[in-house]
Amino acid sequence: MMTMTQKILAAHAGLPSVTEGQLIEAELDMVLANDITAPVAIREMERVGGHVRYRDRVALVMDHFTPNKDIKAACQVKYTREFAAREQVEHFFDVGQMGIEHALLPEQGLVGAGDCVIGADSHTCTYGALGAFSTGVGSTDLAAGMMTAKCWFKVPAALRFVLKGALPPFVTGKDLILHIIGMIGVDGALYKSMEFTGEGVASLSMDDRFTVCNMAIEAGAKNGIFPVDERALAYMKDRFSRPVRIFEADADAKYEATYEIDLSKLQPTVAFPHLPENTRTAWEDIPVDQAVIGSCTNGRISDLRQAAEVLKGRKVAKNVRCIVIPATQEVYLQAMREGLLEIFVRAGAVVSTPTCGPCLGGHMGILAEHERCVSTTNRNFVGRMGHTTSEVYLASPYTAAASAVLGRLATAAEVMK
Numbered sequence: 001m002m003t004m005t006q007k008i009l010a011a012h013a014g015l016p017s018v019t020e021g022q023l024i025e026a027e028l029d030m031v032l033a034n035d036i037t038a039p040v041a042i043r044e045m046e047r048v049g050g051h052v053r054y055r056d057r058v059a060l061v062m063d064h065f066t067p068n069k070d071i072k073a074a075c076q077v078k079y080t081r082e083f084a085a086r087e088q089v090e091h092f093f094d095v096g097q098m099g100i101e102h103a104l105l106p107e108q109g110l111v112g113a114g115d116c117v118i119g120a121d122s123h124t125c126t127y128g129a130l131g132a133f134s135t136g137v138g139s140t141d142l143a144a145g146m147m148t149a150k151c152w153f154k155v156p157a158a159l160r161f162v163l164k165g166a167l168p169p170f171v172t173g174k175d176l177i178l179h180i181i182g183m184i185g186v187d188g189a190l191y192k193s194m195e196f197t198g199e200g201v202a203s204l205s206m207d208d209r210f211t212v213c214n215m216a217i218e219a220g221a222k223n224g225i226f227p228v229d230e231r232a233l234a235y236m237k238d239r240f241s242r243p244v245r246i247f248e249a250d251a252d253a254k255y256e257a258t259y260e261i262d263l264s265k266l267q268p269t270v271a272f273p274h275l276p277e278n279t280r281t282a283w284e285d286i287p288v289d290q291a292v293i294g295s296c297t298n299g300r301i302s303d304l305r306q307a308a309e310v311l312k313g314r315k316v317a318k319n320v321r322c323i324v325i326p327a328t329q330e331v332y333l334q335a336m337r338e339g340l341l342e343i344f345v346r347a348g349a350v351v352s353t354p355t356c357g358p359c360l361g362g363h364m365g366i367l368a369e370h371e372r373c374v375s376t377t378n379r380n381f382v383g384r385m386g387h388t389t390s391e392v393y394l395a396s397p398y399t400a401a402a403s404a405v406l407g408r409l410a411t412a413a414e415v416m417k
Contacts, residue, residue: 001254003158004225005193007247008133012116020157020254028057029132029242030111031145032119034101034356035062035073038080040139041120041146050147052087058146059091059110060084061101064356066094069363099328099354102126102214102296107328112236113228114245118145123296123378125216129209130236131228131246136217156222158193159184160255163200165264170412172306173208174298174376174396176261177215178269182279183259190220192256195249197227200263206235207302214297215378218276268411270374271394274382283409286393290373291316291404292385293397294325294352295359298376301334303397308340310401310412311347317407322349323365329354349404361385367392374403 002010002017010018012026033041038060045051052058060080065073077094084092091110098104102123105111111127117134118124120142127134137151145151161180167173181188194216196209204212209226216224226232228246236244267281293299293307304326316322324344326332332354335341341351358365359377367373367386372393375385380392395403398412405415 001252002250003193003253003255004195004227004247004249005133005158005223006155008114008116009153009155011247018155020155022155023152024155025150025152026116028118028145028149028151029115030057030059030105030117031142032059032061032101032105032117032121032124033142034064034121035066035077035080036064037120037139037142039076041143042080042083044140044143045147050143052089052146053149055088056090057149058089059105060089061093061104062095062098063100063354064360065362066098066355067353097329100296100299100356103300103327103331106130106210107239107330109236109239109241112240112242112244113232114247118142118151122217123214125221125223126210126214126296128213128216128223128225129206130232131226133223133225135223156191156193157256158195159189160258161194161196162198162258162260163196164198164260164262165200166203167263167266170398171266171268172396172398173204173211175266175269176208176263177212178271178276178279178394179266180261181215181219181271181276182269184219186218186275186277187220189216191222194219194221194224196224201226202229202231203263205302206231207300210300211297215276218378268396268399270399270409271380273380273391273393276378276380276394286409287372288320288374288403288408289371290321290323290365290367291400292323292325292358292365292373292375292377293400294327295356295377296327297378298397299325299327299331301331303376304331304335304340306397307401308343310398310405310415311349312343314347314405314415316348316404320404320407322347322404323352323358324349325352325355325364327354358385374400374409376400
């Protein structure tokens with residue numbers, strides 16, 4: 001009677017089965033940290049005289065303030081860089097190799113089906129798209145994970161989302177997850193597993209699935225997870241070097257609730273300030289000052305293709321700043337090969353090196369007082385992208401690009417008609 005998540009946890013705990021609420025200690029396949037969270041964990045390790053147990057199971061990605069935005073950021077990265085060299089950490093990503101962590105690790109084949117992964121970043125739940133259990137933890141748990149390759153968990157209950165049909169034009173995985181969060185609320189899946197199933201899954205691209213799982217945390221979930229199908233296996237082929245482990249939920253698995261969603265009926269959806277649950281599919285004219293297309297949620301190649309489809313042959317509206325951020329160097333190169341970067345520049349947008357920068361109000365797109373930004377990022381809390389009076393509207397790449405062109409919150413259909 002186990003869900004997909006529960007089966008993965010049971011296997012990593014060396015137990016025949018687990019039940020909701022049970023406390024377990026599970027073996028970890030990968031431990032992740034970035035330039036903000038790693039230094040805290042390293043200091044804890046140094047305090048107790050600890051060392052990395054498995055140097056091939058740790059990934060340190062310098063992505064939040066890199067290239068360094070100030071002296072403090074530079075010192076944080078230097079401290080982490082020296083630790084990685086001292087501990088011989090195999091997967092250290094700095095300027096020139098780094099990307100936004102939750103796009104980079106799947107791309108590099110460091111996480112895959114059946115894995116148990118923790119990261120000191122709340123959006124670590126992204127890897128559920130590959131059929132892994134992945135979740136965010138604090139820096140102290142991260143330190144313990146690096147030292148022992150183990151972590152304690154309380155086995156989560158689960159919600160099931162049965163997907164039917166296929167998404168209509170200009171509607172993406174971002175619209176799907178915003179729809180779900182709007183439906184159940186930011187605490188609707190609190191410490192639960194969000195498990196996606198149904199014939200509609202096959203119609204979702206891997207990038208759509210990464211986006212959906214990435215924002216599971218915005219509904220309070222412990223993790224989000226998709227079944228491992230041919231599309232997932234094709235993505236992992238020639239990337240993921242460890243054996244693929246496929247877990248399937250039992251037919252009689254227990255779910256706290258089941259939701260059925262007809263993908264064909266979804267519309268472009270926007271989360272208005274200041275919560276991801278504040279979703280709308282219709283709105284009056286709302287001028288915007290900035291559009292950000294990127295992040296660990298929507299900075300993959302399909303996201304850039306969608307934005308370029310809207311921006312091609314068009315111009316960003318006067319007084320609107322459009323910032324495009326490929327999530328990894330590989331995505332950047334692919335966008336260059338396809339001519340997408342030229343489309344963005346000719347439209348009046350700027351293209352940044354991979355970084356989390358504007359998503360957390362770090363750099364590369366900070367908002368001034370009373371400014372509005374339509375963004376493909378994952379959070380729109382008060383002050384999230386800058387001044388406390390600024391506003392962030394969460395949307396898909398299609399919607400963000402369309403809004404940049406019209407200078408107001410808009411859908412791609414309005415621009416492409």
